[in-house]
Amino acid sequence: MLEERHSVSFSYVPSEISEISIPLPSNDISLEDALRYLDESTTFQFKNIDDRYISVSKKTEPKTEVCGIIIDGATGLP
Numbered sequence: 001m002l003e004e005r006h007s008v009s010f011s012y013v014p015s016e017i018s019e020i021s022i023p024l025p026s027n028d029i030s031l032e033d034a035l036r037y038l039d040e041s042t043t044f045q046f047k048n049i050d051d052r053y054i055s056v057s058k059k060t061e062p063k064t065e066v067c068g069i070i071i072d073g074a075t076g077l078p
Contacts, residue, residue, distance in 0.1 A: 006031040011049070012056035 002024075003009060008031065022041060024034055035046045035054070047055045069078050 002031065002034055006034075008052055008054055010054050010056050016058055017044070017056065 020042070022038065025037060029037070035048075038044065039046055043059050044056050045059045047057075049055055071078055
């Protein structure tokens with residue numbers, strides 16, 4: 001487990017992460033590489049709060065804004 005191997009604690013909402021298990025590519029992977037791997041392989045983001053605590057949360061979808069004017073096809077008026 002990363003927490004034991006690297007002396008860190010993860011903070012997360014249990015219902016968001018329940019029963020998720022992802023094997024790491026190597027047992028001697030660094031904490032930084034493990035977090036990068038998990039970030040790329042899951043729908044979660046990992047934020048270092050300090051040297052010992054890491055926050056885990058769901059990634060948010062980027063919002064798309066659309067701006068324009070709708071024109072009536074028959075009259076050409078907005």
